[in-house]
Structures are given as C-alpha cells and as structure tokens.
Amino acid sequence: MELYQKVRRAVLIDGMSRRAAARYFGINRKTVDKMLCFPEPTAHGRSGQTYSRKLAEFTDIIDQILVDDRKVHSKQRHTAARIFERLRDEHGFTGGITIVRDYVAGAKLRSREVFIPLSHKPGHAQVDFGEADGIIGGKLVRFHYFCMDLPHSDAPFIKAYPAEVAEAFCEGACGRLCLLWRRPAVDPV
Numbered sequence: 001m002e003l004y005q006k007v008r009r010a011v012l013i014d015g016m017s018r019r020a021a022a023r024y025f026g027i028n029r030k031t032v033d034k035m036l037c038f039p040e041p042t043a044h045g046r047s048g049q050t051y052s053r054k055l056a057e058f059t060d061i062i063d064q065i066l067v068d069d070r071k072v073h074s075k076q077r078h079t080a081a082r083i084f085e086r087l088r089d090e091h092g093f094t095g096g097i098t099i100v101r102d103y104v105a106g107a108k109l110r111s112r113e114v115f116i117p118l119s120h121k122p123g124h125a126q127v128d129f130g131e132a133d134g135i136i137g138g139k140l141v142r143f144h145y146f147c148m149d150l151p152h153s154d155a156p157f158i159k160a161y162p163a164e165v166a167e168a169f170c171e172g173a174c175g176r177l178c179l180l181w182r183r184p185a186v187d188p189v
Helices: 002-011 018-025 029-037 056-069 078-093 097-109 167-182
Strands: 124-135 138-152 153-159
Touching: 002 018, 002 029, 018 029, 056 078, 056 097, 078 097, 124 167, 138 167, 153 167
Parallel strands: none
Antiparallel strands: 124 138, 138 153
C-alpha cells in the first residue's frame, strides 16, 4: 500500500514519468500503469463461494436433499455417490462425481453442529441465591440460601440466610474463600 501511494504521488503530483517511476521503484511499467488507473489497490482472492459451472445450477437440489436427509434415519441418508446418480438420472446432470463429492463434503462440514467446551480457570466462581422452605423449630420458614460453586474443583458451598442482602453475599463469599485458604498452623522449631 505504501509503495502504491509513493508511485502515484511521484507520477501524478511530482511529475515523474511512468518509465522513470518504474526504474526508480524497481517495478514493471505495466504495474505503474495499473497503479495509476485505480486510486486504491484491487482486492486479491476470490469473493464468495465458487463451484464448477456444471454444478452451479444443481447446488439448490443438493442442499435440499441434504436438508431432507436430516429427518430420516442415518442409514437411509444419501451418500455423495447416490446424490450424483440422482442428479444424473433425474435432473440431467452432465458433470463428474468428483465435483459432487467435493460440494457434498463442504456442505456437510458447513452444517455440522459446533460444540465449544466449557472451561473454568482456577479461582473463578459461580454465585447465586435461591429460596427454599424449611422447618425450623417446628415452624415452616422460607429462607434464602447462598450457593457458590468453584467449577474448576467442583467444590460447592451452600449456606442459609434470612434474606438476600449484600451482607449475606459478602459473608458467604468470604467465608467460603477463607475455608479454602485456611492452612494448618505449623509450629516453629
């Protein structure tokens, strides 16, 4: 991009000839001409999905077959070879099996479900409050419980409180962490 701008400036603003610019920057004269035709470099690479010209009009049919296959038993689903045979026999497809196989493999790969494993770093916790009814002193009482889970170690901590308040949260969280970090006292020798 930097060379592109330097060449355009040298020729268009500073008045250097195209041939001199090509020699000075060490590039071909035709490249200089292309740089002067477009204000910005053209994008490289293909845009969008490309298929064989023979297969292009049949991709909707293949996609529909694959969608319908999701509703049937796995042993009843179409293989790429069977899809090729159906295209050839029912729809007049004149291409080869390889392009059908490649398209089917790509379509199946695009439609696969993706699972991202859940991972927790050490020290992270999940905290929530809940409500429960309990019998305390022979009387039915609704209490709020603080629940903290340390997913890395699968260590749960649950404690009941009369209300869901910040003090209960702080006491529950600090109390659990103090229990985890408490170390046995060592007598100095």
